[in-house]
Amino acid sequence: MKLVKFTLAATVLSLGLSACSSVDSLKVWRAKKPEPCPRVTVLKNASELTKFKQGPGRDLIDVLFEAKVSNVLSACKYNVDYETRAGIISAQIAPVINAKRGPANQTRSAEVEYFIAVIGQDRKILQKNTFPLKLAFPGNLTQNEVRDEPVDLSIVTDGSTDGTDYEIYVGFQLSREEMAYNERMLRR
Numbered sequence: 001m002k003l004v005k006f007t008l009a010a011t012v013l014s015l016g017l018s019a020c021s022s023v024d025s026l027k028v029w030r031a032k033k034p035e036p037c038p039r040v041t042v043l044k045n046a047s048e049l050t051k052f053k054q055g056p057g058r059d060l061i062d063v064l065f066e067a068k069v070s071n072v073l074s075a076c077k078y079n080v081d082y083e084t085r086a087g088i089i090s091a092q093i094a095p096v097i098n099a100k101r102g103p104a105n106q107t108r109s110a111e112v113e114y115f116i117a118v119i120g121q122d123r124k125i126l127q128k129n130t131f132p133l134k135l136a137f138p139g140n141l142t143q144n145e146v147r148d149e150p151v152d153l154s155i156v157t158d159g160s161t162d163g164t165d166y167e168i169y170v171g172f173q174l175s176r177e178e179m180a181y182n183e184r185m186l187r188r
Contacts, residue, residue: 035076035077035078035089035162035163036162036163036164037074037075037076037091037163038076038089038091038118038155038163038164038165038166038167038168039164039166039167039168040072040074040093040167040168040170041167041168041169041170042069042072042169042170042171043169043170043171044186045171045179045182045183045186046069046115046171046172046173046174046179046182047068047069047171047172048066048067048068048069048172048182048185049066049067049068049112049172049174049178049182050063050065050066050178050181050182050185051063051064051065051066051067051102051110051178052064052104053104058181060102060103061103061104062102062104063102063103063104063105064101064102064104064105064110065099065100065101065102065105065110065135066099066100066102067097067098067099067100067110067112067135067172068097068098068099069095069096069097069114069170069171069172070096070097070098070145071095071096072093072094072095072096072170073093073094073095073096073147073150074091074092074093074094074168075091075092076089076090076091076092076163077089077090078090078163080157080159081159084159085157085159085160085162086157086158086159087156087157087159088154088155088156088157089154089155089157089162089163089166090152090153090154090155091152091153091154091155091168092150092151092152092153093116093150093151093153093168093170094147094148094149094150094151095114095116095147095148095170096145096146096147096148097112097114097133097135097145097146097147097148098143098144098145099112099135099137099143099144099145099146100142100143101137101141101142101143105137108136108137108138109134109135109136109137110134110135110137111132111133111134111135112132112133112135112172113130113131113132113133113172113173114130114131114133114148114170114171114172114173115128115129115130115131115169115170115171115172115173116128116129116131116151116153116168116169116170117129117168117169117170118153118155118166118167118168119166119167119168119169120165120166121161121165121166126155126166127153129151130173131148131151133146133148153168
């Protein structure tokens with residue numbers, strides 16, 4: 001009878017110890033598991049820009065340049081407390097912009113301004129910044145693709161949210177006239 005009790009006690013103790021080992025290995029696995037990044041979206045109505053020369057003309061011959069946000073490279077990492085999940089989600093965003101020089105462009109260059117905005121769960125803008133970017137068309141180039149330097153973003157979390165609760169919008173900072181032009185082109 002004593003042998004049975006001892007065997008039973010040893011079995012229970014070993015199961016308890018192996019459970020602790022499993023919990024510890026789960027913590028290591030969970031700590032190494034990739035955390036979800038915020039979704040990055042290029043806004044359709046702000047993804048393209050057609051810049052015309054000064055004056056009333058809006059024909060093909062009046063185009064200085066056309067630009068499009070063709071891609072956005074992104075990465076993120078978490079610097080949060082393991083237990084509370086409070087801390088900072090750091091994201092890097094680098095837009096890729098394709099541009100075509102228009103017939104009215106005599107300078108072989110163009111300047112655009114794009115924005116990056118962080119949107120929260122409640123769909124409110126938490127941060128928004130604009131960034132200038134110079135584009136060049138050296139030699140006989142009429143098209144060019146430029147990847148801008150990565151922009152660092154920091155999103156503070158109290159532990160109740162993670163990357164899936166945020167969205168990052170990218171697009172050109174457009175005037176009302178440029179937005180109206182894009183709307184007309186989208187309806188075609």
